[in-house]
Structure formats: C-alpha cells, structure tokens
Amino acid sequence: MKVPDQQAWQAWTPEELSQRLKQVSRPWSVVGGWALDLWLGRQTRDHGDLEFTVLRDDFMLFRQALEPLQFYTVKDGTFAFLSADRVPGEEIFQVWGFDAVANVWRVEVMLEFGTADTWVYKRDTSLVYPRAEMVALSDSGVPYLKPAAILLFKAKHTRSKDQADFSLALPNLSGEERQWLVLHLKRLHPDHEWTRRLENAE
Structure with missing residues (x-):
C-alpha cells in the first residue's frame, strides 16, 4: 500500500x-x-x-x-x-x-x-x-x-521548537520539577545548556 x-x-x-x-x-x-x-x-x-x-x-x-x-x-x-x-x-x-x-x-x-x-x-x-x-x-x-519528563525527552535534540518550549516552561516549573530535570539531565545529557538555566532559576 x-x-x-x-x-x-x-x-x-x-x-x-x-x-x-x-x-x-x-x-x-x-x-x-x-x-x-x-x-x-x-x-x-x-x-x-x-x-x-x-x-x-x-x-x-x-x-x-x-x-x-x-x-x-x-x-x-x-x-x-x-x-x-x-x-x-x-x-x-x-x-x-x-x-x-x-x-x-x-x-x-x-x-x-x-x-x-x-x-x-x-x-x-x-x-x-x-x-x-x-x-x-x-x-x-x-x-x-508532566512537563519535566517532556523536557527530558526534548533535551536530546533541542530543535528550535524545543528551545522555545523550554524557555516558556522554565518560569512555570516548580522547584521540585526543576530539581528532577537537573538530576536526569546531568545523568543522561552531561553539560546540557538547560542544566545551567535550571540551576540559575532556583
């Protein structure tokens, strides 16, 4: 077909x-x-x-x-x-x-x-x-x-729409959600740029 x-x-x-x-x-x-x-x-x-x-x-x-x-x-x-x-x-x-x-x-x-x-x-x-x-x-x-898991998926490729989604989500994430995402970014995507932005947002 x-x-x-x-x-x-x-x-x-x-x-x-x-x-x-x-x-x-x-x-x-x-x-x-x-x-x-x-x-x-x-x-x-x-x-x-x-x-x-x-x-x-x-x-x-x-x-x-x-x-x-x-x-x-x-x-x-x-x-x-x-x-x-x-x-x-x-x-x-x-x-x-x-x-x-x-x-x-x-x-x-x-x-x-x-x-x-x-x-x-x-x-x-x-x-x-x-x-x-x-x-x-x-x-x-x-x-x-939930958003932290969605962003973990998006972190692999970080296309322009993923970057935009992250920037929009960041100020709305709770402290617990930011910590969860930082933990798993450091494990799965070391030195990812989002890690610094998440830590600076705390």
Missing part, C-alpha cells in the same frame, strides 16, 4: 482524541508539545501533530477505539502499513494514524514500556517512577505526561 503524504497532517486536538478514547480504561497520555500546553492551560503555538503514548501490550485496544484510522509503523524514517491483524514488532516505538476519508494524518501513537502503575523512560529503562507521579490531568480531563 502506498504511504500517504507524510506532510498531510490535520491532527485532532487533545480533547478530540480524549473523546474518542472515553471508553478505554487503560492508561494513555498526551506527550510532546501538546502536553506542555495542557499543563499550562492554553495553546502556546501551532502543533503539526498530536502524539500520545500507550503501553505496548495495549496497542490493539487503542487501535480498535480509533477505527477506522489506518496505521503505519515508523522506524528510521521508513513507513510500513500495519494491517488490522498485526501488532507492531518489538523494534517499533512509533505508529501514525491516517484518516483515509479526510486524507490526513490524525495522531501519532508512541509505544512505551512500563505497566499500568509504572512509568519507564524509553531512552533509559533504569529510570522508573510511579505512573501517578508522572501523569496529570488537564482542566478538561485529558491525561498528559
């Missing part, structure tokens, strides 16, 4: 996604830039996509809830159609959902480790916390990954 235009995004809002998942009782949370906006309580910039994370073993449950979207696995820039009877391989951590009627992408599903009670950082599985400490609910009831 031909892969749709990768630029053809018309993502749902987090609230639209939440409405579609209202019958799903398994854990999920919005991640990426939208998660920061849910935390801040307002949309601060345009978002080209909508990312949310689910436990790997729960993927088929969420896929069914999001029918009739078509799904494509993504690895190293290569897209592959994922038929309805197949689950993503262990090497896959990213799946895009395509609305064939509207001819646009709607969501990006990130497959995570952990359990219903435990959050595990994908890039270093020794970093483990209770899920209840890492996920919060927006005022509209949408679950999102």
Whole structure:
C-alpha cells in the first residue's frame, strides 16, 4: 500500500482524541508539545501533530477505539502499513494514524514500556517512577505526561521548537520539577545548556 503524504497532517486536538478514547480504561497520555500546553492551560503555538503514548501490550485496544484510522509503523524514517491483524514488532516505538476519508494524518501513537502503575523512560529503562507521579490531568480531563519528563525527552535534540518550549516552561516549573530535570539531565545529557538555566532559576 502506498504511504500517504507524510506532510498531510490535520491532527485532532487533545480533547478530540480524549473523546474518542472515553471508553478505554487503560492508561494513555498526551506527550510532546501538546502536553506542555495542557499543563499550562492554553495553546502556546501551532502543533503539526498530536502524539500520545500507550503501553505496548495495549496497542490493539487503542487501535480498535480509533477505527477506522489506518496505521503505519515508523522506524528510521521508513513507513510500513500495519494491517488490522498485526501488532507492531518489538523494534517499533512509533505508529501514525491516517484518516483515509479526510486524507490526513490524525495522531501519532508512541509505544512505551512500563505497566499500568509504572512509568519507564524509553531512552533509559533504569529510570522508573510511579505512573501517578508522572501523569496529570488537564482542566478538561485529558491525561498528559508532566512537563519535566517532556523536557527530558526534548533535551536530546533541542530543535528550535524545543528551545522555545523550554524557555516558556522554565518560569512555570516548580522547584521540585526543576530539581528532577537537573538530576536526569546531568545523568543522561552531561553539560546540557538547560542544566545551567535550571540551576540559575532556583
């Protein structure tokens, strides 16, 4: 099957996604830039996509809830159609959902480790916390990954939008959140420029 235009995004809002998942009782949370906006309580910039994370073993449950979207696995820039009877391989951590009627992408599903009670950082599985400490609910009831963890993910590449997100988030982080992020930046990204800014903000 031909892969749709990768630029053809018309993502749902987090609230639209939440409405579609209202019958799903398994854990999920919005991640990426939208998660920061849910935390801040307002949309601060345009978002080209909508990312949310689910436990790997729960993927088929969420896929069914999001029918009739078509799904494509993504690895190293290569897209592959994922038929309805197949689950993503262990090497896959990213799946895009395509609305064939509207001819646009709607969501990006990130497959995570952990359990219903435990959050595990994908890039270093020794970093483990209770899920209840890492996920919060927006005022509209949408679950999102808390800002310190979002910024830890963003620290790897620090694209221009990541820098902007960090600058906007920094004055709103609590002392505890700043300390958490400094701790893990020093461990995973030594000498990262954000560490100095976080420490100077204290």
